[in-house]
Amino acid sequence: MAEKVVDLLCIGAGGAAYPAAFRLARAGRKVLMVDPKGVMSGNCLYEGCVPSKAVREMASLAGATRRFSTQLGRAELSAPDYAAIVQHKDQVQARRYAQHAQELAAQPGIELRKGVARILDPHTVQIDDDQGSEKIRCHHLLIASGSDVFVPPLPGAEHCLTSHDLYKPDPALRALPKRLIVVGGGYIGLETASFFAELGSQVILLQKGGQILNGMDPGMVALLQPLLPAGMRILTDVDVQRIEAQGALRRVLWQRAGQEESGEAEAVLLAVGRSPVIPEGCEAIGIEFDRHGVQVGPSLQTRYPHIYAAGDVNGRVPLFHAAVRQSLAAAHNILGGNQPLDYADFHNVPTTIFTLPAAAYIGMTPAKAAGRELAVGRYDFAEDSRAQILERLEGEIRLFFEPSSLRLLGGWIVGIDAGALIGQIGTALSLGATAYDLARFADQHPMSAEGIGKAARSLF
Numbered sequence: 001m002a003e004k005v006v007d008l009l010c011i012g013a014g015g016a017a018y019p020a021a022f023r024l025a026r027a028g029r030k031v032l033m034v035d036p037k038g039v040m041s042g043n044c045l046y047e048g049c050v051p052s053k054a055v056r057e058m059a060s061l062a063g064a065t066r067r068f069s070t071q072l073g074r075a076e077l078s079a080p081d082y083a084a085i086v087q088h089k090d091q092v093q094a095r096r097y098a099q100h101a102q103e104l105a106a107q108p109g110i111e112l113r114k115g116v117a118r119i120l121d122p123h124t125v126q127i128d129d130d131q132g133s134e135k136i137r138c139h140h141l142l143i144a145s146g147s148d149v150f151v152p153p154l155p156g157a158e159h160c161l162t163s164h165d166l167y168k169p170d171p172a173l174r175a176l177p178k179r180l181i182v183v184g185g186g187y188i189g190l191e192t193a194s195f196f197a198e199l200g201s202q203v204i205l206l207q208k209g210g211q212i213l214n215g216m217d218p219g220m221v222a223l224l225q226p227l228l229p230a231g232m233r234i235l236t237d238v239d240v241q242r243i244e245a246q247g248a249l250r251r252v253l254w255q256r257a258g259q260e261e262s263g264e265a266e267a268v269l270l271a272v273g274r275s276p277v278i279p280e281g282c283e284a285i286g287i288e289f290d291r292h293g294v295q296v297g298p299s300l301q302t303r304y305p306h307i308y309a310a311g312d313v314n315g316r317v318p319l320f321h322a323a324v325r326q327s328l329a330a331a332h333n334i335l336g337g338n339q340p341l342d343y344a345d346f347h348n349v350p351t352t353i354f355t356l357p358a359a360a361y362i363g364m365t366p367a368k369a370a371g372r373e374l375a376v377g378r379y380d381f382a383e384d385s386r387a388q389i390l391e392r393l394e395g396e397i398r399l400f401f402e403p404s405s406l407r408l409l410g411g412w413i414v415g416i417d418a419g420a421l422i423g424q425i426g427t428a429l430s431l432g433a434t435a436y437d438l439a440r441f442a443d444q445h446p447m448s449a450e451g452i453g454k455a456a457r458s459l460f
Helices: 018-026 043-047 049-071 082-105 163-167 187-199 218-227 320-335 385-390 418-430 435-440 450-457
Strands: 004-011 031-035 110-114 116-121 124-129 132-143 147-149 179-183 202-206 232-235 238-246 249-256 259-265 267-270 274-276 307-309 351-353 359-363 375-380 395-401 408-415
Touching: 004 018, 004 116, 018 031, 018 082, 018 110, 018 320, 043 049, 043 082, 043 163, 049 082, 049 163, 049 187, 110 124, 132 320, 163 187, 179 187, 179 249, 179 259, 187 202, 187 232, 187 267, 187 351, 218 359, 218 395, 218 408, 249 267, 307 320, 351 418, 359 418, 375 450, 395 418, 395 435, 395 450, 408 418, 418 450, 435 450
Parallel strands: 004 031, 004 132, 031 110, 132 307, 179 202, 179 267, 202 232
Antiparallel strands: 116 124, 124 132, 147 274, 238 249, 249 259, 351 359, 359 408, 375 395, 395 408
């Protein structure tokens, strides 16, 4: 049997793969995507941003309802129905999987196979599935295998849940735990802790270092932390020793400030990061990678001009929307004959921590400025009409400008609508807007976005 040949083989079928696959298929190229799940869409839909935000929005609604009822002097509401929230999450996932299947079926030139890909040489990939093995020749290869939950070698880790267990379709946890202990203060752990605290769980979050959201601007984190739900207790500089199963309960033992401490809960979440999924064969053909991922530059090319790596697997910006942009950049460079015609910007990508409330940032913030002077525009949500309508007065918009030209360099939002507003700031940043441009734009009233212009006008 003749060896099958494709123009592009994608290892993975998520946000780092299918935008390139569709772009090349529309250009008349033959594309094959290989993914262990056998469905289009990666971890974002399976266990990440989509299902977790479905839970978040229900938790936010429950919290808002509780606050308004308290203000109106109404009787205390019953506890939220977490099983119904999980059902909603599952329905959202099912709807989006069906949508992706329709999109795939409507596009000629793309095949999706369920299986595991192994790189044999720079132009040959072996696919192993339930039917056996097949070798595929490819003119171009896009490594888009994503990342997976990192489980540390911690005694008793098998007694814990991960984000996979919480957010996958038909998840392991379907009842609201009275108590939850979260190990890890990154964005996944902190987001989940805030959801469950808003729903009524008593939450302890254990962070190994001295700051939650390690690596993010300390000023932004300091604004966010006191605004998190009251049911959260955050402990920093914690060294977790082990987890023990005690019937239906879990006991976590840790050391802090030289003292041994412990806590019990119905559930423990391990949220200490994710690791890139490096396809077998990368090392054999000399593709460079480390614990962060496959090493690529802005053109997304590896040492082989025809082999690309996009999304979480390269570790540059492990976010779905960044993966989509990288995938398209790779596609454009493939169509350009593997010449670097398009480049991914790893530095100006909007990032939102979807806690309750949320925080978001983009571009340069004071911690990244390294002593560079910044002109700062600020707007407090306490004076915002929409924030007052929603009774969420906490937080702010802060914009950072180059002092001489007042060109926008970055910004953050802590509080309402952070995830939506950061995209508007990011668009202005990408277009080289100045404080004058932002100040002149008449944004809608009564919407929180008008605070962007007001933050800019605070400089004049």
